[in-house]
């Protein structure tokens with residue numbers, strides 16, 4: 001079985017977000033693997049380790065210009081075997097999914113893992129879009145994946161609970177909370193090995209985005225908190241002023 | 246027309262179902278067109294009828310054994326066929342597990358630009374321009390869709406119910422419903438009747454300041470008294486004081502209740518990422534400099550263990566005075 005994990009390169013989640021000339025200001029920003037993707041990769045590597053020989057390889061793919069490579073190296077240091085980089089700036093969910101669909105045309109991954117959302121543009125769409133463009137199955141709200149013999153068992157969150165599924169391969173799984181608990185931290189050996197692992201750079205198709213962000217705004221400062229002294233005042237404010245109790 | 250995918254929950258509609266109808270109806274009004282509702286699977290007659298109140302003029306209702314279990318590829322194939330036979334300019338879905346599974350597939354199929362987790366109506370429709378949160382709530386982006394068709398997913402509870410009574414025609418359609426490629430091996434659903442966190446209007450949430458699981462009694466009592474769901478911060482779930490399903494924040498559930506009570510929660514940026522869409526945040530914290538007070542609308546600087554019992558009493562007194 002071959003697993004591919006899609007990763008995106010995002011600013012560290014504690015970054016103070018600023019804009020310059022209507023673009024995200026990258027000055028001084030630390031870049032990381034998108035947290036959900038990092039957990040997805042962690043799970044893929046856990047499965048590979050647990051099921052010796054059943055999983056041939058775990059690859060990662062990213063749509064990014066060359067400046068995304070340090071983040072790809074981090075994924076390789078965590079233990080991914082190889083990487084694909086589609087050489088273009090990610091523009092919107094559609095162009096990213098369409099570039100990936102093209103780059104993966106001749107590949108034979110059985111499972112493609114994608115994090116729920118990227119912490120930058122919060123698009124929530126690449127995974128299921130990619131599945132549609134590739135004409136394959138997809139499952140969303142995936143909170144766990146296990147191997148049972150040669151079969152993958154997918155845990156999906158549903159209204160008020162969860163279910164365990166057998167999904168026909170190949171498929172895309174959009175993963176969320178629960179998929180892995182803590183991200184795998186690369187060790188020294190991993191970091192050294194990562195330097196020699198291949199990153200296959202694929203030329204982009206230059207697919208036009210369908211969505212464009214034209215203007216950014218920081219949230220307006222909200223009015224200061226109204227502090228009161230007693231529980232009674234608080235309940236009354238919520239009842240009379242806010243009308244919510 | 247604007248196609249609204251109206252999800253049912255085990256054969257019943259919930260607030261989210263009527264909310265998406267309300268939202269679609271407002272978008273349709275802006276576009277000078279009407280709403281085509283799509284319901285897949287069997288749904289109680291009264292629930293279907295209820296859609297009339299929220300502006301659905303035409304409803305396509307498909308029932309077919311292949312619609313269970315939920316397979317996003319099958320559902321998007323069915324919705325796409327319906328869209329192809331009608332003149333659809335925009336699609337709206339609820340931004341929940343099911344909506345998020347289908348909407349991007351529809352967007353890819355029709356090469357329609359998608360804007361996810363929107364919390365308001367578009368600013369304009371030609372071209373579709375809408376503001377959405379980015380960087381997990383740290384900024385807003387004015388987003389323009391350049392394709393002819395658009396897909397929007399609506400953040401649950403952000404628009405609410407808006408009545409717009411119309412008379413509705415219900416039709417079925419001859420449609421190809423392929424067999425699902427998904428088999429359910431096991432299902433586990435909570436039947437306790439508790440309000441699911443993502444749907445709750447009121448949420449009472451506890452953090453590390455609650456001190457330990459043994460102190461949750463008054464929090465639960467207050468929550469059940471006011472009809473709220475309970476939530477918690479990540480360390481509380483990590484410690485096992487509360488079930489993981491209650492964890493809210495960047496790495497947990499993202500919620501938008503009317504009121505979010507943050508009790509003994511410091512208000513870390515990752516925590517706020519999951520609750521900042523709440524209409525009101527009420528904070529109780531012993532530390533007047535806790536960052537939660539910057540996000541809060543109302544608050545008390547004080548000991549939550551002393552204040553919770555007093556809040557219970559005050560609420561009872563307020564209700565008694567009302568009657």
Ligand SMILES: Cc1cc2nc3c(=O)[nH]c(=O)nc-3n(C[C@H](O)[C@H](O)[C@H](O)COP(=O)(O)OP(=O)(O)OC[C@H]3O[C@@H](n4cnc5c(N)ncnc54)[C@H](O)[C@@H]3O)c2cc1C
Nearest residue numbers: 452453454478479494495496509510511513515516531549
């Ligand atoms: C990548 C990443 C993702 C994360 N994701 C999340 C997430 O999804 N959700 C989340 O919650 N956190 C998340 N965190 C953790 C987050 O940074 C904070 O550590 C966490 O939210 C703190 O939880 P807390 O407020 O319960 O605890 P603390 O920060 O310890 O705060 C406890 C508060 O209780 C107050 N207090 C103490 N005693 C009392 C009393 N008697 N009465 C009233 N107040 C009292 C204290 O003044 C303090 O403000 C994440 C962190 C990282 C790095």
